[in-house]
Each structure stands twice: as C-alpha cells, then as structure tokens.
Amino acid sequence: MTIAEVNRAPTRLEGRFRAMVVCWILGLGSLVSWHSMLTIGDYFYNLFPLDLATTGKGGIGTFIGICVLVAAFGVADAHVQGGMVGDLSFMSPEFIQSFLAGLGASGALTSALRLITKAAFEKSDNGERKGAMLFLAISTFLEFLCILLYAIVFPKLPIVKHYRSKAASEGSTTVSADLAAAGIQTQTEDDAKLLERLSNKQLFLQNVDYMLCIYLIYVLTLSICPGFFYENTGSHKLGPSWYPIVLIAMYNVWDFISRYIPLVKCLKLESRKGLMLAILSRFLFIPAFYFTAKYGDQGWMITLVSILGLTNGYLTVCVLTVAPKGYKGPEQNALGNLLVLCLLGGIFTGVALDWLWLIGNEKF
Incomplete structure (x- = not known):
C-alpha cells in the first residue's frame, strides 16, 4: 500500500x-x-x-x-x-x-x-x-x-x-x-x-509564549510537589507516615480529573494572553503554601494541594493541544518536541528549587 x-x-x-x-x-x-x-x-x-x-x-x-x-x-x-x-x-x-x-x-x-x-x-x-x-x-x-x-x-x-x-x-x-x-x-x-519547512529556531520564536507557559507550569509545580509535602507541612492528624502520601494522592487525583475539563469547549482556555496570565497567577501558590503550613491545618493544606493539581493538569492540556495548530506535519512534530523540552526543563528547574523550602526549617 x-x-x-x-x-x-x-x-x-x-x-x-x-x-x-x-x-x-x-x-x-x-x-x-x-x-x-x-x-x-x-x-x-x-x-x-x-x-x-x-x-x-x-x-x-x-x-x-x-x-x-x-x-x-x-x-x-x-x-x-x-x-x-x-x-x-x-x-x-x-x-x-x-x-x-x-x-x-x-x-x-x-x-x-x-x-x-x-x-x-x-x-x-x-x-x-x-x-x-x-x-x-x-x-x-x-x-x-x-x-x-x-x-x-x-x-x-x-x-x-x-x-x-x-x-x-x-x-x-x-x-x-x-x-x-x-x-x-x-x-x-x-x-x-x-x-519549505520552518527551522526549530523559527518555530521556537513564533511560539516562545507557549514555550514559556509550559516551562513555568512545571517550575512552579515541581518546586512544591513532592519535596514540600515531605517536609513540615503544618499541623495534621494523619501522622508523618501517611500525611505526605495522602497529599500526593490528592494532587494526582485532581491533576488527572482536570485533564478532561478542556474537552468541554466552553471551558477550554485558548487565548495566548489568557494562558500566560493564568500561569503567572499560579505563583501565588508559593506564599499560600508557606502560610498554610505555618498557620493552617490539614484540611486547608489538602484543599490547596488539590487546586495545585487541578490547575497543573488543566493548563498543561490547554497549552499542548492549542500550540501545534496551524502547521504542517513536520513542524507540528518538531513543535511537540520543543514543548516537551521546555516542560522537562521546567521540571528540572522546579526540582532544583525545591530545597528552598528548607530555609528556616528547624530540621535544616
């Protein structure tokens, strides 16, 4: 054939x-x-x-x-x-x-x-x-x-x-x-x-906002999850053995559920400016987690972790399904590779920054 x-x-x-x-x-x-x-x-x-x-x-x-x-x-x-x-x-x-x-x-x-x-x-x-x-x-x-x-x-x-x-x-x-x-x-x-094909450099420059979006999503997420969950996350009754596992489970469940939200067309965020604004606003999680760990109980922490997972999955799907549109097959393929490169770069950066939560911790 x-x-x-x-x-x-x-x-x-x-x-x-x-x-x-x-x-x-x-x-x-x-x-x-x-x-x-x-x-x-x-x-x-x-x-x-x-x-x-x-x-x-x-x-x-x-x-x-x-x-x-x-x-x-x-x-x-x-x-x-x-x-x-x-x-x-x-x-x-x-x-x-x-x-x-x-x-x-x-x-x-x-x-x-x-x-x-x-x-x-x-x-x-x-x-x-x-x-x-x-x-x-x-x-x-x-x-x-x-x-x-x-x-x-x-x-x-x-x-x-x-x-x-x-x-x-x-x-x-x-x-x-x-x-x-x-x-x-x-x-x-x-x-x-x-x-005629666009070079990787041309693709990157035309979609630099999408690249930055996917990078920032995972910088923020991995700077909190999972390292923060295994440190001092505030007052709780589940015990140090079960509490981090429960937090990770709640994050993963809501991350999974949120990846289906963009299937509802009216709920899918496709605006480039809207995506960037939503992703930048997630950095408010940093002070939110800090003060929740210091003053809140386990209910507030579980809620905050759930929202972190929900926004992570939802925004990831929005960016990766919107970005490749408007190109031929070879460019779409290359653009997908570039987006994942930025995603993994965000994971690496987030994990590298994860240790900053130890500053001021009595166990540090």
Whole structure:
C-alpha cells in the first residue's frame, strides 16, 4: 500500500476511539516509573536506600547505584514524552488530550496502589519494604505492557497510518521507519515534494509564549510537589507516615480529573494572553503554601494541594493541544518536541528549587 492509497482510504478515520484508548494507556505507562519514584518517597525517607541486593543495608555503592537508576528513569521519560507528544502533535488534538490524561492517570493509579500496598503490609515484618517492592513490580508490568502496545497495536491502527502518511507526504522524514513497519511505501526522492519547512529556531520564536507557559507550569509545580509535602507541612492528624502520601494522592487525583475539563469547549482556555496570565497567577501558590503550613491545618493544606493539581493538569492540556495548530506535519512534530523540552526543563528547574523550602526549617 502506498501513501496516496492510505490518504484516499475510506477507513482512514476508522479506529479513532481505539486510538484514543491506546494513547491513554501509553500515557499511563510512560510516566509510571516517574510517579513510582515519587510515591515511595516515604520509604526512602524512613528506610533509605531501597536496594534489592543488600535488603536495605545501604552503603555508598548502593546510593550511587540508585542515583544512576533514577537518572536512567529521567532519560527514558524525556525520550518517551518527547517522542510521543511529537508523534501525536501531527495527529488529532484528541490523541494528545488522551495521552496527557493517561499521564495524569498514572499519578492517580500509582498513588492508589501505594496506599493499598502500604496499608496491606503496614503491620507485617519489614512491611514498608515489602509494600514498596510489590508496588514497583506492578508498575514494571505496566511499563512492559505499554512497550508491546506501542510496538504492535498502535502503528497498525488505520487512523494512525493515515496521519503518519499525511505527515510524510508533507515532508516529514521522522515517520518513514514507522510507515515501513506498517507495510506502507514511503516516497522516493523522485516523487517527494520539496516543501519549505520552518527551522526549530523559527518555530521556537513564533511560539516562545507557549514555550514559556509550559516551562513555568512545571517550575512552579515541581518546586512544591513532592519535596514540600515531605517536609513540615503544618499541623495534621494523619501522622508523618501517611500525611505526605495522602497529599500526593490528592494532587494526582485532581491533576488527572482536570485533564478532561478542556474537552468541554466552553471551558477550554485558548487565548495566548489568557494562558500566560493564568500561569503567572499560579505563583501565588508559593506564599499560600508557606502560610498554610505555618498557620493552617490539614484540611486547608489538602484543599490547596488539590487546586495545585487541578490547575497543573488543566493548563498543561490547554497549552499542548492549542500550540501545534496551524502547521504542517513536520513542524507540528518538531513543535511537540520543543514543548516537551521546555516542560522537562521546567521540571528540572522546579526540582532544583525545591530545597528552598528548607530555609528556616528547624530540621535544616
């Protein structure tokens, strides 16, 4: 089958719902490893290090090994998110929304699993370690499931073939291998169209506000979550073992729910100025968290954490579904990669700034 035949195929929109479901599952699986590291923070705080070989006995070698593994998670996450968002950016915005909703679901699912495994092993011998190991085993299974799903099921969906062939006909070279794997002939040098393409620099400059938006969303979020939750978060009755996990769970649940709000057209924020204003206003969370930790109780803190998650998920979907519009396939692909680069840059900056909460803390 050739690209032209796929473009004319009457079944090119077949499987839209299946594709959305697959995108959702891929989103869930692609961030499971990251959320796994976040949700066992209580285990690291109490029994660090988590080490299968030495049964938690520790040592500098073990510490370095865990740091290397965590770094590997970061590298893998960057490749997966960059590749998937770039791939879906030249497809339907519905696919990006489903993928991003899956990312949010991964946080909610891992929080639920962590609460279940922690409760199940709480009173058993070395229970915290056993619960963490079972939790990580379940997360690993989900990762392997998504690898098979993306390699076998996703590229064979008719609608995916249609969008990829369309991008290739517009000059994209990044989907050639995917098309070949799906049994579709790519264009030869003789019949390929020489289309004018924008450079990455031009794309960045034309969308610098979107780049800044996605960067600032995650600078703010990661400067608070999860590090702040494991420090002095005010008066509470849940205890130091359960309280941070509950806070992370509430953040993840509302982050997941909010990613569906933009599906209601009248509730979706598409104005570039409106997005920037909403994102900048989130920096009011910094004094809000500070004073809530100092003067508020656990009810106020849980409410504030829920709003943080709600705004994070909602604004992320709004930016990543609006930005790629108005470009051809190759530019949409590149723009998706650039947006994820800024997103991950925001995560890095936010995590680096997270330690500032320790200033003035009695434990510092």
